[in-house]
Amino acid sequence: MKGNKNKRALVWVGILALALVFCTTSLCLAGELDVFAGENQVLRISGGTAHIPVMKAAAQKIMTFNPEIQIIIAGGGSGAGIKQVGEGLVDIGNSGRQATDTEVAKYGLKMVKWAIDGVAAVTNPQNPVKSLSSLQLQDIFSGKIVSWKEVGGKDAPINVYTRDAASGTREVFWKKALKEGDITEKANVVVSNGAMKTGVSNDPYSIGYVSVGFIDDGVSALTLDGVTPSMASVKSGEYTVARGLFSNTKGEAKGLAKKFIDYLLGPDGQALALEKGFIPVN
Amino acid sequence: MDVKAFLSKSMFLGACLLSTGITLGILGFMLVLAYPLFARGLFWEMLIQPWSPGQGLFGVGPMITGTLCIASLAVVISIPISLGVACFVGIVHPGGKGRILKSVVEAMTSVPTVIYGFVGVFLLVPLVRTLFSGGSGMCILSAGMMLGLLISPTMILFFVQSFTLVPQNHLDAADALGANTVQKFFYIVLPWAWKSMVTGLILSFGRAMGDTLIALMISGNAAAFPESVLDPARTLTAHIALIIAADFDSIEFKTLFVCGISLYAMTGFGVVLARGLGQRGRA
Numbered sequence: 001m002k003g004n005k006n007k008r009a010l011v012w013v014g015i016l017a018l019a020l021v022f023c024t025t026s027l028c029l030a031g032e033l034d035v036f037a038g039e040n041q042v043l044r045i046s047g048g049t050a051h052i053p054v055m056k057a058a059a060q061k062i063m064t065f066n067p068e069i070q071i072i073i074a075g076g077g078s079g080a081g082i083k084q085v086g087e088g089l090v091d092i093g094n095s096g097r098q099a100t101d102t103e104v105a106k107y108g109l110k111m112v113k114w115a116i117d118g119v120a121a122v123t124n125p126q127n128p129v130k131s132l133s134s135l136q137l138q139d140i141f142s143g144k145i146v147s148w149k150e151v152g153g154k155d156a157p158i159n160v161y162t163r164d165a166a167s168g169t170r171e172v173f174w175k176k177a178l179k180e181g182d183i184t185e186k187a188n189v190v191v192s193n194g195a196m197k198t199g200v201s202n203d204p205y206s207i208g209y210v211s212v213g214f215i216d217d218g219v220s221a222l223t224l225d226g227v228t229p230s231m232a233s234v235k236s237g238e239y240t241v242a243r244g245l246f247s248n249t250k251g252e253a254k255g256l257a258k259k260f261i262d263y264l265l266g267p268d269g270q271a272l273a274l275e276k277g278f279i280p281v282n
Numbered sequence: 283m284d285v286k287a288f289l290s291k292s293m294f295l296g297a298c299l300l301s302t303g304i305t306l307g308i309l310g311f312m313l314v315l316a317y318p319l320f321a322r323g324l325f326w327e328m329l330i331q332p333w334s335p336g337q338g339l340f341g342v343g344p345m346i347t348g349t350l351c352i353a354s355l356a357v358v359i360s361i362p363i364s365l366g367v368a369c370f371v372g373i374v375h376p377g378g379k380g381r382i383l384k385s386v387v388e389a390m391t392s393v394p395t396v397i398y399g400f401v402g403v404f405l406l407v408p409l410v411r412t413l414f415s416g417g418s419g420m421c422i423l424s425a426g427m428m429l430g431l432l433i434s435p436t437m438i439l440f441f442v443q444s445f446t447l448v449p450q451n452h453l454d455a456a457d458a459l460g461a462n463t464v465q466k467f468f469y470i471v472l473p474w475a476w477k478s479m480v481t482g483l484i485l486s487f488g489r490a491m492g493d494t495l496i497a498l499m500i501s502g503n504a505a506a507f508p509e510s511v512l513d514p515a516r517t518l519t520a521h522i523a524l525i526i527a528a529d530f531d532s533i534e535f536k537t538l539f540v541c542g543i544s545l546y547a548m549t550g551f552g553v554v555l556a557r558g559l560g561q562r563g564r565a
Contacts, residue, residue, distance in 0.1 A: 080526075157417070159417065164524040165524065165525060165534060184506075185333070185344075185504060185505050185506035186514070187504055188420050188504055188514050189502070189504065189505070191498070191523075191524065198403065199418075202404075202407065202408060203411065203418050203419065
């Protein structure tokens with residue numbers, strides 16, 4: 001009997017000790033994540049695919065801090081993000097472009113810009129062509145130049161990859177790098193920054209474009225008119241094919257959505273943006 | 283007892299009415315939403331025009347061509363495979379080995395199409411690219427091959443099913459006359475089973491036409507009229523998936539209903555054809 005009592009006491013001590021450890025660790029982790037304590041809702045996010053790495057990292061931190069919160073992240077492209085948040089299907093709609101005046105008026109959108117991102121033309125790392133002029137790039141995408149030989153590469157056809165109509169990455173690349181020129185009908189169309197990277201890194205004769213945050217060993221970024229796209233050159237304004245990354249809400253953000261956006265703008269969120277290859281705004 | 287009979291009868295009737303109602307309702311919904319295009323006489327133009335939003339052309343002609351090319355190629359690739367497997371399972375080895383193979387085929391029907399698409403992107407596309415150097419590897423051929431694989435279980439099971447329609451006494455008679463397996467297949471099985479086999483073909487064609495993910499992932503999605511099997515092409519279903527996120531008020535979005543109606547008409551036509559053949563096959 002006595003032994004039993006002792007055992008029970010031991011168990012209680014153990015539980016208390018564990019509780020103490022949990023309290024102190026959560027105190028240590030506290031800070032910016034504190035505001036998420038006590039929340040237990042679902043936060044739905046969709047839209048721009050360039051945003052996804054940062055969204056995922058932020059969501060992971062928040063959900064580790066408070067497992068009651070559920071953050072669901074989907075792609076779809078900037079157009080989808082704006083449309084879905086406008087119709088109340090999601091709480092936050094991401095876009096890699098500013099919402100147009102009609103969209104803002106129609107849905108009463110509030111835009112928050114939390115990072116700046118460059119869009120770079122990319123090729124397969126095996127491709128010897130490492131730099132192009134704007135004019136060459138426009139001619140390649142419009143289908144005027146069809147062989148890599150014409151721009152100093154191998155005698156092989158150029159496979160152009162582009163994005164679907166809802167893509168904000170496509171929008172900024174088309175406006176700022178292609179100067180609103182045509183994109184050939186023969187271009188392969190892919191549906192996200194990730195799919196573009198997969199396509200280009202698997203195809204030795206490809207050319208496409210991705211958000212600078214997505215560039216790694218799988219693809220090589222082309223120097224455009226002598227400027228290499230990188231975080232430094234985007235930040236200094238030297239590399240001009242860049243855009244803001246926006247998170248939009250219908251009306252003023254409130255509740256969990258507001259806390260999430262504030263977190264993105266805070267030191268933690270901005271550090272995440274930097275870590276994922278974007279330029280923080282604060 | 284009467285109450286039970288009445289209840290079950292009305293439940294079955296309800297289920298029938300509901301499913302028919304939904305099918306017809308969808309058609310009606312698409313027709314109503316596409317009405318502005320009909321009214322302005324744009325509908326028929328859109329069926330054949332090229333897709334070039336920059337120049338104000340929103341035709342789905344390339345997508346209809348792409349759909350037909352990819353689905354036909356899939357059926358052409360799938361026929362010999364399916365026929366071979368079906369013969370093995372249904373005629374040559376009806377027990378033992380055949381039964382094992384048949385359960386493998388049945389398991390294949392439940393593999394999600396995204397898996398096929400994924401395998402296609404990482405294995406088939408690079409292979410096609412290296413074999414036929416030049417293109418990106420994302421083309422009608424790759425998509426057709428992958429879709430052929432996707433629809434073959436449907437086709438195999440249909441073929442096996444139709445082989446069972448052959449009366450056993452005819453087969454016994456052929457055996458008694460000393461016919462070998464090949465002769466039995468050509469002179470007894472085919473004449474009895476071909477109508478129901480064609481039904482299977484048409485339904486598999488419909489399945490190939492209706493699949494979205496494989497086409498979206500490995501056909502390249504270029505909105506131009508394809509000129510060879512190594513050209514990329516966009517199917518109607520992939521086009522819908524690519525455009526759905528566009529602005530509701532844009533013409534791009536309205537073309538979705540043209541796509542929807544043409545898909546509906548094409549698959550509907552196939553089903554009617556399969557039905558007609560099935561009826562005659564039974565008579």
